[in-house]
Amino acid sequence: MTQHPTQSPQFFLTAPSPCPYIEGQFERKVFTHLVGEKAPALNDLLTQGGFRRSQNIAYRPACETCRACVSVRILAEEFRPSKNMKRIQQRNADLIGAVHDAEPTTEQYSLFRAYLDARHRKGGMSDMTVLDYAMMVEDTHVESKIIEYRRRGPDSIVTGVGHGELVAVALSDKMADGLSMVYSFYDPAQHDRSLGTFMILDHIARARAASQPHVYLGYWVNGSRKMAYKIRFQPQEHLGPKGWERYDHEAVRS
The missing domain is CATH 3.40.630 (Aminopeptidase)
Incomplete structure (x- = not known):
């Protein structure tokens, strides 16, 4: 496994690259390393704050002009x-x-x-x-x-x-x-x-x-066919400026 210092996490910003979900847009991400004994607790905290994990990296979108990527979590106990x-x-x-x-x-x-x-x-x-x-x-x-x-x-x-x-x-x-x-x-x-x-x-x-309340699905992008399946699992919460809020969708549940 890749080794890194275990002090307080440092955050970094990627250079712009073409967005894989919205044509003509460019994405940037803020990221940090998940390493050492504090990694599990940090991963919990960051995931609850809209980050995703890839290997020993936690990242989230940090695009300058777009907020289309929305973190989604299913309310497991209420799900039917x-x-x-x-x-x-x-x-x-x-x-x-x-x-x-x-x-x-x-x-x-x-x-x-x-x-x-x-x-x-x-x-x-x-x-x-x-x-x-x-x-x-x-x-x-x-x-x-x-x-x-x-x-x-x-x-x-x-x-x-x-x-x-x-x-x-x-x-x-x-x-x-x-x-x-x-x-x-x-x-x-x-x-x-x-x-x-x-x-x-x-x-x-x-x-x-x-007896765990959530299943985290990562990001949903409204209008993206790749992401459309995520909205079908209701009820769910989306992370917005005011924190996690219940999202009601009018999709046909058949």
Whole structure:
């Protein structure tokens, strides 16, 4: 893991770069390192303040003329799945998620590579090597976990572990007030399962089982098709100038 001094965090500002969500806009980010014994507490504090984690970096948008990126967290205890979400849960009832330490495997990378090639061929992560993936998973000083989703076996109810091929993976951080979904990916050939939605529903269930109030989804950009799925998980809160406020959306929940 990358090592850095463990004194009070220093914050830095990136140079402008093209925005991946809004054409013609440029983004800047403020960031700091999450290292040392204080990293978990700092990660909690910064996530509650709208930051996201990538490896041992916590960052948030700091664009000069745009405030389109909005931090979103689901209110897990109040959440009720829509009819469509219930169908997705039923469709994936044969899957079970096993929690592991944040350690990369070749099987995970093969699935990650297939997912990127199918869904994000032109994205910023498209050229990630197996070493890049390993760094994404294991370069962390906070309590990060990998959840591997496989089909249930005859002993899964006892072991909590599935069998057969890896279907989906979520990299998540355990926080004092909930779970933060850092990154997730799945088998693109099984698109009928809606595995992205299923993993969010599973995280909501895990947060509720642990009596934790929130599931953090990162940033939502109104009008961005890439981000549209996040608004479907109601009720939720958005971080604004006055802090976290309940957001009511008129989307059809079917």
